[in-house]
Amino acid sequence: MTNGDGWNDWLADREAAHLAExxxxxxxxxxxxxxxxxTDVARTASWVAERLRAAGVPEVEVxxxxxxxxxxxxxxxxxxxxxxxxxxxxxxxxxxxxxxxQTPPFEPTIRDGRIYARGSSDMKGNLLTAIQAVEALAQTHxxxxxxxxxxxxxxxxxxxxxxxxxxxRERERLAxxxxxxxxxxxxGPDTPSLTVSLKxxxxxxxxxxxxxxxxxxxxxxxxxxxxxxxxxxxxxxxHDADGRVAVxxxxxxxxDLSPDxxxxxxxxxxxxADYRRQAGVExxxxxxxxxxxxxxxxxxxxxxxxxxxxxxxxxxxxxxPCQAHAKIxxxxxxxxxxAKIQDLLRRHVEAHCPPGTTAxxxxxxxxxRPFEIARDHPGLIAAGRxxxxxxxxxxxxxxxxxxxxxTAMFQELLGVETVxxxxxVPGSQAHAPNEWYRIEDFLRGRRGYxxxxxxxxx
Amino acid sequence: MTNGDGWNDWLADREAAHLAExxxxxxxxxxxxxxxxxTDVARTASWVAERLRAAGVPEVEVxxxxxxxxxxxxxxxxxxxxxxxxxxxxxxxxxxxxxxxQTPPFEPTIRDGRIYARGSSDMKGNLLTAIQAVEALAQTHxxxxxxxxxxxxxxxxxxxxxxxxxxxRERERLAxxxxxxxxxxxxGPDTPSLTVSLKxxxxxxxxxxxxxxxxxxxxxxxxxxxxxxxxxxxxxxxHDADGRVAVxxxxxxxxDLSPDxxxxxxxxxxxxADYRRQAGVExxxxxxxxxxxxxxxxxxxxxxxxxxxxxxxxxxxxxxPCQAHAKIxxxxxxxxxxAKIQDLLRRHVEAHCPPGTTAxxxxxxxxxRPFEIARDHPGLIAAGRxxxxxxxxxxxxxxxxxxxxxTAMFQELLGVETVxxxxxVPGSQAHAPNEWYRIEDFLRGRRGYxxxxxxxxx
Numbered sequence: 001m002t003n004g005d006g007w008n009d010w011l012a013d014r015e016a017a018h019l020a021e022x023x024x025x026x027x028x029x030x031x032x033x034x035x036x037x038x039t040d041v042a043r044t045a046s047w048v049a050e051r052l053r054a055a056g057v058p059e060v061e062v063x064x065x066x067x068x069x070x071x072x073x074x075x076x077x078x079x080x081x082x083x084x085x086x087x088x089x090x091x092x093x094x095x096x097x098x099x100x101x102q103t104p105p106f107e108p109t110i111r112d113g114r115i116y117a118r119g120s121s122d123m124k125g126n127l128l129t130a131i132q133a134v135e136a137l138a139q140t141h142x143x144x145x146x147x148x149x150x151x152x153x154x155x156x157x158x159x160x161x162x163x164x165x166x167x168x169r170e171r172e173r174l175a176x177x178x179x180x181x182x183x184x185x186x187x188g189p190d191t192p193s194l195t196v197s198l199k200x201x202x203x204x205x206x207x208x209x210x211x212x213x214x215x216x217x218x219x220x221x222x223x224x225x226x227x228x229x230x231x232x233x234x235x236x237x238x239h240d241a242d243g244r245v246a247v248x249x250x251x252x253x254x255x256d257l258s259p260d261x262x263x264x265x266x267x268x269x270x271x272x273a274d275y276r277r278q279a280g281v282e283x284x285x286x287x288x289x290x291x292x293x294x295x296x297x298x299x300x301x302x303x304x305x306x307x308x309x310x311x312x313x314x315x316x317x318x319x320x321p322c323q324a325h326a327k328i329x330x331x332x333x334x335x336x337x338x339a340k341i342q343d344l345l346r347r348h349v350e351a352h353c354p355p356g357t358t359a360x361x362x363x364x365x366x367x368x369r370p371f372e373i374a375r376d377h378p379g380l381i382a383a384g385r386x387x388x389x390x391x392x393x394x395x396x397x398x399x400x401x402x403x404x405x406x407t408a409m410f411q412e413l414l415g416v417e418t419v420x421x422x423x424x425v426p427g428s429q430a431h432a433p434n435e436w437y438r439i440e441d442f443l444r445g446r447r448g449y450x451x452x453x454x455x456x457x458x
Numbered sequence: 459m460t461n462g463d464g465w466n467d468w469l470a471d472r473e474a475a476h477l478a479e480x481x482x483x484x485x486x487x488x489x490x491x492x493x494x495x496x497t498d499v500a501r502t503a504s505w506v507a508e509r510l511r512a513a514g515v516p517e518v519e520v521x522x523x524x525x526x527x528x529x530x531x532x533x534x535x536x537x538x539x540x541x542x543x544x545x546x547x548x549x550x551x552x553x554x555x556x557x558x559x560q561t562p563p564f565e566p567t568i569r570d571g572r573i574y575a576r577g578s579s580d581m582k583g584n585l586l587t588a589i590q591a592v593e594a595l596a597q598t599h600x601x602x603x604x605x606x607x608x609x610x611x612x613x614x615x616x617x618x619x620x621x622x623x624x625x626x627r628e629r630e631r632l633a634x635x636x637x638x639x640x641x642x643x644x645x646g647p648d649t650p651s652l653t654v655s656l657k658x659x660x661x662x663x664x665x666x667x668x669x670x671x672x673x674x675x676x677x678x679x680x681x682x683x684x685x686x687x688x689x690x691x692x693x694x695x696x697h698d699a700d701g702r703v704a705v706x707x708x709x710x711x712x713x714d715l716s717p718d719x720x721x722x723x724x725x726x727x728x729x730x731a732d733y734r735r736q737a738g739v740e741x742x743x744x745x746x747x748x749x750x751x752x753x754x755x756x757x758x759x760x761x762x763x764x765x766x767x768x769x770x771x772x773x774x775x776x777x778x779p780c781q782a783h784a785k786i787x788x789x790x791x792x793x794x795x796x797a798k799i800q801d802l803l804r805r806h807v808e809a810h811c812p813p814g815t816t817a818x819x820x821x822x823x824x825x826x827r828p829f830e831i832a833r834d835h836p837g838l839i840a841a842g843r844x845x846x847x848x849x850x851x852x853x854x855x856x857x858x859x860x861x862x863x864x865t866a867m868f869q870e871l872l873g874v875e876t877v878x879x880x881x882x883v884p885g886s887q888a889h890a891p892n893e894w895y896r897i898e899d900f901l902r903g904r905r906g907y908x909x910x911x912x913x914x915x916x
Contacts, residue, residue: 213738222757232765235686235690282669296678304768305775307766327769327770
C-alpha cells in the first residue's frame with residue numbers, strides 16, 4: 001500500500017479525533033422503530049449532515065420523507081470521472097433487552113480493542129470511515145478524485161419503508177455509475193471478502209383470536225378454544241420436523257446451487273464449532289441437504305421473531321386467553337418475489353386456521369428483493385484490489401444471509417449494482433445486546449475508503 | 459317447609475334490617491389485592507367479627523396471618539351434636555374497570571330485584587345469610603341446634619396464600635364433622651343444585667433457551683435454533699390435533715364416567731348456544747368423546763395461559779430469539795395427583811425438547827387436589843332436603859370445572875369434606891363490572907341456612 005499521496009498520514013494523525021467522533025455519534029439513540037426516539041433520530045440526521053459539511057461536501061441536505069429523514073450529500077468534481085453513490089444508514093436497532101448489556105447501549109465503552117455500543121457494528125462505525133476518508137482526500141488534494149454522492153437513510157432498521165420514494169424523486173441527483181454500501185463487513189478480521197449476493201426480506205404479523213374475552217380456565221378451559229394453543233399449533237406448521245419450510249410453494253422459485261457454487265462455498269474457511277460458539281448455540285438447526293454455510297448464504301427461511309399472548313406475569317393466572325400474536329419474517333434468495341411469498345404466507349395461515357377461530361396474517365412494510373452482483377463488475381474488481389492491498393491477501397468470494405433492501409432499490413430505480421465495502425466482522429452482536437466494533441477495523445476502514453475512491457479515478 | 463319453630467317469622471320480620479346490613483357490608487371496599495385498600499380490608503374483618511358477636515357467637519377472634527386477617531367464630535353448644543365449619547371470605551375482587559359500572563361498585567344500588575355492588579354475588583351476600591341464620595336460631599332458641607364454627611378469610615381473591623398455615627395452626631379449634639362453603643351458588647335462579655365435584659389445579663412455567671443471545675435472523679436464521687419456534691413446537695405437543703391431552707400418562711388415574719354419571723350430566727339443563735354466547739366463542743373445542751358439559755365438569759385439561767418471547771413491538775425486528783416462555787396450568791379431576799401431574803409435565807418437556815436446546819419446566823405454587831364428595835355424605839343429603847323445601851323441587855346434581863383450594867385444605871388438614879351451600883347464580887358478573895345478587899336469593903338464603911343447621915341436629 002502506498003502512503004496514499006498524503007491522506008494516509010493525514011488519517012494517521014487523526015485517529016484519536018476520529019474515534020471521538022465515533023463516540024459522539026454512538027451516543028445518539030437513533031432507534032428508528034421507537035416513536036419515543038423520534039427526536040433523537042432527527043438529531044442524528046442533523047449530526048450526519050453537519051459532519052458531511054465539515055468534511056467539505058458542498059451540497060448537503062437533510063431530505064424529508066414520510067418517516068425519518070435521509071441525508072443526501074453530493075460532491076461533483078468532474079464530468080469525466082465516475083460517480084459513486086455511497087450508501088449508509090444512521091439509525092440503529094432497539095437496544096432491548098437492556099439488562100443483558102454489560103455497559104449501557106448508548107454509552108460507548110472501549111474494552112479489548114473493541115467499542116461496545118448499539119449501532120457500533122451496524123453501522124455508525126462504517127459510515128464514519130467513508131465520510132472521514134472523503135475528508136482526508138479533500139484535505140490533502142482539495143477534493144475527492146471522483147464524483148461522490150452520499151445517501152444516508154434513517155429507516156434501514158425498520159425496512160427502509162420510505163427510501164424507494166425518495167430515490168425515485170431524487171433519481172437525477174442520485175444518478176451514478178454504481179453504488180457502494182458501507183453497510184456490511186468482511187468475512188473475518190483477517191479474511192477480506194467480496195460479497196456477491198444478499199438475501200431478500202419480507203414479513204408480517206400473525207394475530208389469532210379465539211373469542212371476545214379472556215375466560216376462566218376452570219369454567220371454559222375444557223370447552224373453549226385457547227388462542228395461545230391455537231397460535232402455537234399454527235406456528236408449528238411453518239416448518240417440518242427437520243427444519244424445512246412447510247409453506248406450500250415456498251421453494252418453487254428457488255434456483256438450486258450449481259456444483260461450482262457448492263465448491264466455491266465449500267472452499268470458504270468455515271469452522272463450524274467456532275461459528276456455533278460465536279452464535280452462542282450448541283447445535284445447528286435448519287433445512288436438511290445443505291451445509292450450514294450453504295443454508296446461511298443461499299437457502300430461504302421463515303423466521304419466527306416473536307410471540308406473545310395471555311398471562312405473562314409472575315406466578316400463575318388461570319386464564320384461557322382469547323388473543324395471541326406472532327411476528328414472522330422470511331429471508332429470501334434469488335429468484336423469490338416478496339409479494340408472492342406474502343401471498344403464500346397468508347394462504348398458509350388461512351389453510352391452517354382451525355374452524356371457529358380467526359387467524360389473520362398482515363404483511364408489514366420492509367420487503368426487499370434478494371440481490372446478486374456479477375463477478376466482472378468493475379467496482380467489485382476495484383474493491384478486490386484495494387482489499388488485497390489493505391489486508392495483504394486476496395479477498396474470498398462470499399455471500400450474505402442478511403438483507404440490504406437498498407441494493408434492490410438501486411437496481412430497480414437507478415439501474416446500478418451495489419458493491420459491498422465495509423468493515424464489520426461476524427460475531428459483533430449486531431441487533432443483539434453488547435454490540436461491538438473493532439477499533440482496528442475502524443481505523444483501517446478509513447484508509448480503505450480513501451484507497452477505493454482513489455482507485456476508481458480514471 | 460315448616461314455620462321453623464319461630465326463626466322463620468323472626469327472619470321475615472327483619473328483611474329490611476338485614477338488607478340494610480348487606481348494604482353496610484358492601485360499602486366496605488375490601489379489595490385484598492390492592493395495598494391501598496389494606497385499611498378497608500382490616501375494617502371489614504372487624505365488621506364481620508362484630509356481626510358474629512352481635513349474632514351471639516361467644517368466641518370470636520380476628521386471627522392474624524402473614525397477610526390479611528381471617529375471622530374465626532366458635533359456638534359450641536353440646537358435645538353430642540355435630541360440628542360444622544362454615545367457610546366464607548370477606549374480601550372482594552378489584553372493581554376496575556370503573557367506567558363500565560352503571561352505578562359505583564361500593565355504593566350498593568337496587569334495580570329490578572337485584573343489588574348491584576362489588577362483592578354482592580362473591581360473596582358478602584352469601585356470608586350474611588349464614589350469620590343472620592345463626593342469629594335467628596339463637597334469638598328463637600337461645601343457641602343454634604348444633605356446634606357452629608365460622609372461618610371467614612380475607613385473601614380468597616388472591617389465592618388464599620396464608621389460609622393453610624392458619625388452618626394447620628388452629629386445627630383443634632377448627633375441628634369439625636364437615637365444612638360448609640357459603641362461597642358458591644345454585645345452577646340457576648329456579649334450579650337448586652348439589653355440587654359433588656370440583657377440579658384440582660396445578661401448573662408451572664416453561665422456559666426455552668436455544669442459545670446465549672438473540673441473533674440476527676439474516677446471519678443465523680437458517681442455521682441456529684429459534685426459541686420461539688422451539689417453544690411453539692413444544693407447546694403443540696401438549697395436545698393432539700383433536701384436543702386430547704398428549705402428555706404421556708396424563709389420563710392414567712382418571713376414572714372414566716359411568717353410564718349413570720353420563721346420564722346424570724345429560725339430564726342437566728344446558729343450552730349449548732347460550733353457553734357459547736356467554737363465553738364469547740363461536741365454536742366448542744376439546745377432548746373428543748365427551749359432551750361440552752362432561753368436559754367442563756369431569757375431564758382434566760392442560761391449559762396454555764400465556765406465552766412470550768422475542769420481539770413483541772410495532773413493526774418488524776429480524777431477530778432469531780434465544781428465549782421464549784409459557785405459562786401452563788392443568789385442571790385435574792379425581793383421582794389425579796398434582797405432584798404426579800407436575801412430574802409428567804416435566805418429563806413431557808424433557809422428552810420433547812430438541813437436542814441442543816434447553817427446555818425447563820418449573821412448577822409454580824398454587825396446586826390443589828380435585829375435590830369430590832360422596833353422594834351419601836350426611837351433610838350433602840341434608841343440604842339436598844333443605845334445597846327441595848326451599849325451592850319446591852329436587853336439586854340437580856352438578857359439578858364444577860373451577861377449583862376451590864380450601865376444599866382440598868379441609869380434606870388434607872382437617873380430614874373433612876365440604877358441602878357447597880350458597881345462593882349466587884350464573885351470569886351475576888362476579889369478578890366483572892356490575893356484579894349483582896338477587897334480593898330474593900338473599901332473603902331465602904337466610905332461611906336456607908337456618909333450616910340446614912336445624913336439619914343437622916341429632
